[in-house]
Amino acid sequence: MSQKYRPATQLVRGGLTRSNHAETSEAMYLTSGFVYDSAEQAEATFKNEIAHYQYSRFANPTTTMLEEKLALLEGADLCRLMATGMAAVHSALLSHLKTGDRLVASRALFGSCHWIVTTLLPRYGIESEFVDGGDLAQWKAALSKPAAMVLLETPSNPMLELVDLPAVAKLAHEAGALVVVDNVFATPLLQRPLELGADIVVYSTTKHMDGQGRVLGGAVLGPKKWVEETLMPFIRNTGPAMSPFNAWVVLKGLETLKLRVDQMCRNAAAVADFLSERTEVKRVLYPFRADHPQHALAVKQMSAGGTLVTFELKGGKAETFRFMNALKLVDISNNLGDAKSMVTHPATTTHMRVAPEERARLGITEGTVRLSVGLEDVADIIEDLAEALDAIGAGASARAAE
Numbered sequence: 366m367s368q369k370y371r372p373a374t375q376l377v378r379g380g381l382t383r384s385n386h387a388e389t390s391e392a393m394y395l396t397s398g399f400v401y402d403s404a405e406q407a408e409a410t411f412k413n414e415i416a417h418y419q420y421s422r423f424a425n426p427t428t429t430m431l432e433e434k435l436a437l438l439e440g441a442d443l444c445r446l447m448a449t450g451m452a453a454v455h456s457a458l459l460s461h462l463k464t465g466d467r468l469v470a471s472r473a474l475f476g477s478c479h480w481i482v483t484t485l486l487p488r489y490g491i492e493s494e495f496v497d498g499g500d501l502a503q504w505k506a507a508l509s510k511p512a513a514m515v516l517l518e519t520p521s522n523p524m525l526e527l528v529d530l531p532a533v534a535k536l537a538h539e540a541g542a543l544v545v546v547d548n549v550f551a552t553p554l555l556q557r558p559l560e561l562g563a564d565i566v567v568y569s570t571t572k573h574m575d576g577q578g579r580v581l582g583g584a585v586l587g588p589k590k591w592v593e594e595t596l597m598p599f600i601r602n603t604g605p606a607m608s609p610f611n612a613w614v615v616l617k618g619l620e621t622l623k624l625r626v627d628q629m630c631r632n633a634a635a636v637a638d639f640l641s642e643r644t645e646v647k648r649v650l651y652p653f654r655a656d657h658p659q660h661a662l663a664v665k666q667m668s669a670g671g672t673l674v675t676f677e678l679k680g681g682k683a684e685t686f687r688f689m690n691a692l693k694l695v696d697i698s699n700n701l702g703d704a705k706s707m708v709t710h711p712a713t714t715t716h717m718r719v720a721p722e723e724r725a726r727l728g729i730t731e732g733t734v735r736l737s738v739g740l741e742d743v744a745d746i747i748e749d750l751a752e753a754l755d756a757i758g759a760g761a762s763a764r765a766a767e
């Protein structure tokens with residue numbers, strides 16, 4: 366399918382290859398292997414002389430359809446799917462980095478990405494340096510020495526901090542580094558890292574792309590030469606492949622990605638405005654609100670504010686837990702990007718293993734709540750939040766009366 370179509374069209378049509386049965390929908394090829402007509406055909410396949418599927422650890426017709434759809438959507442040369450988002454991040458980094466290399470990363474990373482950078486990479490003699498992602502002077506200082514890779518998330522989890530992609534990409538390229546962007550929070554619809562200077566984009570397809578809480582998955586997108594010569598040998602031989610069943614679920618999820626993300630962004634913007642009016646709330650972080658510290662950058666680099674809202678309650682852990690426990694509609698869950706609205710308390714869950722000083726540095730307090738806004742009627746989401754905020758005060762006055 367042609368690159369000329371717009372994202373909404375790619376989401377529905379991109380990558381579809383019909384079998385000789387002419388099925389309407391993408392077919393699910395649940396097969397681990399493939400057969401050859403002759404020993405000669407097998408030999409020619411292994412010599413790369415003919416195109417023939419070999420084994421689903423390398424490629425499978427269903428996963429190929431999803432890879433082609435995602436590459437068309439992102440405007441990337443090639444995409445490779447992985448079993449999870451973390452397998453995608455891990456493969457992108459470890460296929461490329463070697464002993465003696467340097468990685469520069471923004472401090473505000475997804476918990477497991479943080480572990481890879483701080484705990485796993487040093488075991489292999491790969492040095493890393495963290496910077497505050499929003500501070501260009503720190504990027505400049507860290508990239509004044511040669512580096513092999515830059516890893517960043519924008520907006521970040523959970524504080525929705527932004528990184529100026531074109532500026533950091535320029536500094537990174539001058540230092541000899543490839544820029545890897547974890548674009549989960551923005552989705553390919555709201556931010557286009559490759560057009561802003563990034564080299565490689567990674568996703569957890571578990572989030573908005575499936576978006577209905579069913580399957581884990583990940584994807585790496587990048588230039589043809591890097592994917593073929595660096596990433597492919599690594600994943601063929603280490604085996605983080607996505608199952609064709611999961612790829613099929615994500616293919617069906619993508620048909621509605623734009624509808625879901627657009628509506629979730631509208632809901633999130635309304636929820637952020639509602640929260641900002643409440644006296645129990647100390648501050649609200651939402652990239653497209655004028656009071657976000659990097660609002661100007663957000664509107665320059667993203668086409669909407671995203672589906673997550675992070676806010677800080679005035680109380681501590683007790684008040685925050687009382688608020689979360691009083692929610693009747695919104696679930697307590699560490700997932701995000703789902704049709705169902707979900708809250709999480711980063712300090713005691715996703716960022717529990719980040720050292721307290723580091724958490725403080727990231728701005729995560731006992732009152733910080735990350736809300737992934739879903740597809741329920743926004744009036745119901747807001748009513749649920751309002752009643753749970755009321756319950757904080759009610760709990761406090763009940764205690765005072767005791």
Ligand SMILES: *Cc1c(COP(=O)(O)O)cnc(C)c1O
Pocket residue numbers: 449450451452475518522547549550568569570571572581582583
């Ligand atoms: C969820 C997530 C990941 C990891 O993805 P999994 O599919 O859970 O392995 C990585 N980065 C970000 C920003 C995420 O939200």
